[in-house]
Amino acid sequence: MDFKLPVLAPSILAADFLKLGEQVQICADSGIEWIHCDIMDGHFVPNISYGPAIVEAVGTVSDELFLDVHLMIENPDQYIEAFSDAGADLISVHFEACPHLHRTIQHIRDYGCMTGVAINPSTPVSQLEEILSEVDLVLVMSVNPGFGGQSFIESAFNKVEKLRSIKEQNNFSYLIEVDGGVGTKNAAKLVQSGTDVLVAGSSVFKNGNIAENITRILSEAER
Numbered sequence: 298m299d300f301k302l303p304v305l306a307p308s309i310l311a312a313d314f315l316k317l318g319e320q321v322q323i324c325a326d327s328g329i330e331w332i333h334c335d336i337m338d339g340h341f342v343p344n345i346s347y348g349p350a351i352v353e354a355v356g357t358v359s360d361e362l363f364l365d366v367h368l369m370i371e372n373p374d375q376y377i378e379a380f381s382d383a384g385a386d387l388i389s390v391h392f393e394a395c396p397h398l399h400r401t402i403q404h405i406r407d408y409g410c411m412t413g414v415a416i417n418p419s420t421p422v423s424q425l426e427e428i429l430s431e432v433d434l435v436l437v438m439s440v441n442p443g444f445g446g447q448s449f450i451e452s453a454f455n456k457v458e459k460l461r462s463i464k465e466q467n468n469f470s471y472l473i474e475v476d477g478g479v480g481t482k483n484a485a486k487l488v489q490s491g492t493d494v495l496v497a498g499s500s501v502f503k504n505g506n507i508a509e510n511i512t513r514i515l516s517e518a519e520r
């Protein structure tokens with residue numbers, strides 16, 4: 298699939314859950330194509346968010362939305378079918394949660410979804426050496442997973458640059474996604490470093506006007 302890069306993927310974890318459909322519609326009306334869905338199980342991360350039913354509901358806002366599902370859960374293999382059935386277009390699993398990552402990535406692909414691997418701030422890019430040829434996306438966590446509204450961890454820039462040079466040297470096709478603490482202050486530098494997909498929760502949904510926030514972040518990203 299070809300996407301207009303850079304992509305801004307609002308993370309609905311930061312949305313007002315009492316107005317979720319309305320706020321996703323505002324995103325869609327503002328030209329947003331990707332919605333980032335953070336799934337948390339209270340084990341892999343110290344928080345519980347939501348499940349396949351919410352992902353499915355978000356997908357009903359518009360057929361055009363690309364559902365980017367980020368599994369921050371233990372044993373993700375057990376839930377790939379459920380999120381695929383719920384309409385996930387891409388499923389990312391954490392390197393740190395998958396002892397048989399190659400098989401898990403195949404499993405996601407078998408269910409017709411694009412594949413992603415996520416790494417926490419303390420996990421080096423080198424750990425992904427044997428899987429980079431297999432995935433459609435690499436998700437670089439720029440906060441410690443589990444909560445929105447945290448401060449951006451600057452080492453993410455370096456990881457993005459490493460992933461970009463590996464991609465260029467090997468002619469890989471994975472997208473590079475950065476997730477956590479992303480906003481107007483770092484969007485331009487992230488894209489210049491090689492980021493293709495910016496995940497933003499608080500900077501889209503908190504403090505004021507969603508449509509304006511989206512416009513501001515995108516104008517920085519496209520600078």
Ligand code: DX5
Pocket residue numbers: 308310311333335367369440441442443444445446447476477478479496497498499500
């Ligand atoms: C954190 C999630 C992120 C988070 C982003 O575990 O993976 O997607 O919701 O939210 P902000 O943009 O507020 O850091």
Ligand code: ZN
Pocket residue numbers: 308333334335367476496
């Ligand atoms: Zn996320």
